[in-house]
Amino acid sequence: MQDAVQVAPQTYAFTAHMPVPNIGVLPVNSYLIQGDEPTLIDTNMEVERDDYLKNLWSLVDPDELRWIVITHDDNDHAGNLRAVMEAAPNAKVAFNWLAKARIDDHWDIPMDRVFFLNPGQSLRTADRELVTVRPPIFDSPASLGIYDSATGTFFGGDSFGSIIPEPVENVADVSQQAYEDGFRLFNSLLSPWTQLVDQQKFDATIEAVARFKPKTILSGHGPTAEGMSDQLMQLMSTIPQVEPFVGPDQAAVEAILAQFEA
Numbered sequence: 001m002q003d004a005v006q007v008a009p010q011t012y013a014f015t016a017h018m019p020v021p022n023i024g025v026l027p028v029n030s031y032l033i034q035g036d037e038p039t040l041i042d043t044n045m046e047v048e049r050d051d052y053l054k055n056l057w058s059l060v061d062p063d064e065l066r067w068i069v070i071t072h073d074d075n076d077h078a079g080n081l082r083a084v085m086e087a088a089p090n091a092k093v094a095f096n097w098l099a100k101a102r103i104d105d106h107w108d109i110p111m112d113r114v115f116f117l118n119p120g121q122s123l124r125t126a127d128r129e130l131v132t133v134r135p136p137i138f139d140s141p142a143s144l145g146i147y148d149s150a151t152g153t154f155f156g157g158d159s160f161g162s163i164i165p166e167p168v169e170n171v172a173d174v175s176q177q178a179y180e181d182g183f184r185l186f187n188s189l190l191s192p193w194t195q196l197v198d199q200q201k202f203d204a205t206i207e208a209v210a211r212f213k214p215k216t217i218l219s220g221h222g223p224t225a226e227g228m229s230d231q232l233m234q235l236m237s238t239i240p241q242v243e244p245f246v247g248p249d250q251a252a253v254e255a256i257l258a259q260f261e262a
């Protein structure tokens, strides 16, 4: 995991990279908003716990952290939720009711430390409103996209990610072709159900994000996208037309492994 990087006003990214054979890497991001009530967006992966917590607590005192907003219950977003909550006694987790239901199978989060949000509702903190929407693509029914009205930043959860050739901080550091190829691949493989959707209804979910006119789009799985809202919305609209991704079968995996051994 690399050191925290400022990606928007008062907003910092904690980024790990998962290798994707033959293509590059998938970023895994969590974010900290250093407002009057410090707020985390997601908690990164369990395998990154030591580095992640070290980076996090170098930017905010555990006693000062007030909110942890969880975009959805997957391990790459909620993997360190318990560790963060145990270290930060004044922090509450804000998420969809289904996220708690799906995390409850391994940890019954105390009710006095939760705040439930449905898409369309807001979390109001001392100095900002965090407005939630259902993001265009998702792989958990608990998913929330989050718009920070104070900085014009949209947090997409799994939406708007891209598998990129190598680790970079900004979309502008990747060739446009590679970024767009990785965007189509990631968003379509994560949400193969987009093959089944009515294009107009899908576009309405994109419009629900576009209406914020976000200055910066921060995906859980992409580099920082600044001033690219129109471009990313158009790209997202193409996802239902992308050919379904089929993963490697056993024979293909063995061939890849043999290549590595050679």
Ligand SMILES: [Fe+2]
Pocket (backbone or CB within 6 Å): 072, 074, 138, 139, 140, 158
């Ligand atoms: Fe996910």
Ligand SMILES: [Fe+2]
Pocket (backbone or CB within 6 Å): 074, 076, 077, 157, 158, 220, 221
């Ligand atoms: Fe994810």
